[in-house]
Amino acid sequence: MTGSRTYDAIVIGGGHNGLVNGAYLAKSGLRTLILERRHLVGGAAITEELMPGFHFTTFSYAVSLLRPDIIQELDLVKHGYFPLLMPHSFAPADDGGHLTLSKDRNLTIQEISRHSRHDADAYDQYGHDMAQIIQAVKPLFDSVPPNLFSGQPEDALALAELAKHLKDLPQRVLHNLVRLLTGSAADFLDDYFESELLKGLLSSSGIIGTKVGPRSQGSGVVLLFHNMGEQDGVFGNWGFHKGGNGGLTQVLARAAQSFGAEIKLEAAVSKVVTANGRTTGVALVDGTELFAPIVVSALDPRRTFLELVEPRELPEDLVENIQRYRFQGTSSKVNFALDALPVFPGLDGTQFRGFTNIAPSMDYLERAFDEAKYGWYSSKPYLDCCIQSTIDPDMAPAGKHVMSCFTHYTPYKLKGSDWDTERDNLGDTVQRRLDELFPGFSELVLRREVVTPLDIERTVGLSEGNIFAGELMSPQLYFFRPAPGWNQYRTPIGGYYQCGSGTHPGGCVTGGPGRLASQQIVRDVANGKTPPSTVVVE
């Protein structure tokens, strides 16, 4: 038991939310320590040089949802925040057809018109309707949600404000919002579009990271979620951070340190120490105890409530809610080092400056989902590829490339096999698909990295490999993330808070949970209010 030290706040987990939370806490004047189990910060937002000169975004691979307020409030530009533009979104089809959306509106209209003249202005209408929905949701996305069950006057007030906000929305906007919150991406998109290629591209945002098909009820909210991001003020735009998302989390770490936060690597926490219903600090796996009246878990809800503390100390309904909180990761990554840019017949390669979306129709996505329903991975998977070296040449040696392929559906639990057995087969499946679309692709492969849901769980600690620390479905959002009554970053243990993607607003590299949790903590500290250790949730 050496090295016992005292802090005002200890953050468990140096992923992007832990770093954001720690940075804000330090900025508010709290002596803050951020603990990271691994040898590098970033969690699932890291960049690794797996081959000399080739930088892989092992897990998450682009930015959009990072809250703009964080960029400003934490002065991230000063610490190297540098989001590069991805000008295109490319959708190849097996019959040689293709669709490339561009940041330039006129080019996009022209390109869509090749597939459907009807869809050309429908695309503008869709964009406008979506922007209005996002405008309506954004204030809720960026604030601590009210607690429906607290009975506290402040929550009653917040609920009244929420009701007024919704009531003041134009009828069409509110209705569209409800359709997205409850319905399917397919139903929503079918109202606008007829081009299968375009619908395949757009509906892909409705399934990312979630075990739903585009025709599943619930995929609407996933579609909305992935459009909530913005780059330089444009909703739904994605960018690529210099050096990948590992570059971004290094920026966050520098920002946190600039405010005085301390970061300790290779410091795995074994448990949160409690006494009389309050936390007093954490114990590390190596036996070290660290003391602080505030402990914040950036880990997912299962680890936060069932592993770091004794579930016996928690209300039974909370434990039950966390036990049935759904993870069921379905996403994998297959990353490649390439000897040259792949070739799509008839195009010059500039279409690769952005995402390459392999889902030529909604049927394709739905069929890929079918196999997952019955416990197997898709034989023709959905791939969201990005040859990031076309955006940031520093990712690979001159003329060479790195390609990140987000792969769906690959359910965490396989029927009759496991991921250690299937890892290479999954890699082959993905590579075969790429060979079909880009002739000669396999000959370009210098190295392949396959990251299955099991690998995500083992390496990063995300339960069942769910990239959002729990699915983004309505029963697990807002009032209910991660559990009814515990959506305000507090826990039943005094001084113990949660700030991971399992809390509002949810997953993706938003930083929102880390920021909002810090606001709650700072408020509780300022009020001299002991964080509630005696709230009874019925």
Place this chain on the structure above:
Amino acid sequence: MIRTTPFHERLAPLNRTGLWQHWSGHLASVKYQMDDKFEYFAVRNAAGIIDTSPLYKYRVTGRDAEAFLAGVLTRDIRACRDGHAQYTVWCDDRGHVVEDGVVFRFSSDHFLLTSAEPNLAWFSDRIGRLNVVIEDVSAEYGSLALQGPRSGRILAGLDDGVGSIAYFHHTPAKMGGAAVNVSRTGYTGDLGYEVWVEAGDANAVFDAIVEASAGQGVIPVGMTALSMLRIEAGLVLIDVDFHCSRFAFTDEERTTPIELGLGWMLKDIAVTDRAFIGRNAIRRELADGTSRWKMVGLKVDWQDWDRRYRAEGIIPPKDEHPITWEMLLYDDAGQRVGYTTSFMYSPVLQRHIAMARVRPHLATPGSTVHLEVTINHRYQTVACEVARAPLFNPPRKTAPMTSHTTSHTTSQGGLA
């Protein structure tokens, strides 16, 4: 017929937009691809190729060349050594700026002066009895800028000598078999170079640079992206940020070097005995404190900007395309205290920024001014912080080349 530059034959096929503008009687590409912001990022993150050939180029030679330029240019050319270059301005005798340009010194009797507008008559008329020859060699040379963090390494790969060029120095070099002159200068505020070539060698030099850049994210960059880059870099543009005093109708339109933020060129003016055009007026301006304006950078308060647009039900616009007409500035009391000359949303700074002129008492960094915008057809003001220009000023711009760090990627070391 509108003329084309020596690099046009190579660059024209690369312009996929069909958009051209006129620059000093030459075709200049507005943008080579529809996403001009991608061109902007190429310069900030890799390197961009910019054809700057339409600049006017004057060769100044003769025994009295140095003495002549010392008498007409505002900045002291005698402090510039052979193989160095100076950004400079020239003024009228009332201390108002005529124009700006870069002067390259080869020796005391050989200089090359660039400018955006024709100036041959103005300079020639001031030679008097000096032994000086000024020739317009604009059409004889092309200039190709390679700007961005990778520019130095790429050019050094063609000629070792480029690797050791310091900021605002120049040196002869060989590229594509042709003799060129390479200067570490540019209009982007980044690490960057300009390659000066005889027109007949343009294709060979262009091909060599393109070949050396292959696979490194280097693309041609058009005028729109260049305009974004120069605003971040705080570099003034004639007819936008200032007007030529020769062609101004009122003194309100004219500016002095000090008002233009170029007082640093005149550090020695109190002690120097150098007689140059405008000297007495500038000394009087300094002594009497009669400067009307001070050029500053502005950073728009992001919260205020977003709040005001949101309150009107509008998604706050963040458009990187520059606005190059005046927007008015007010102080806390609502008095008019200045105006912006160039305004944009800066993607690398993640803020709206401006080049502006404010009353001198508000020029201190950290002062607040209020920018007038129209939202839903109503005037509103948004708070701005006065900041020192240039707002984007990376160490690599001036650092010795070996110390460039371009990668933020960190899988080892530090917090990795």
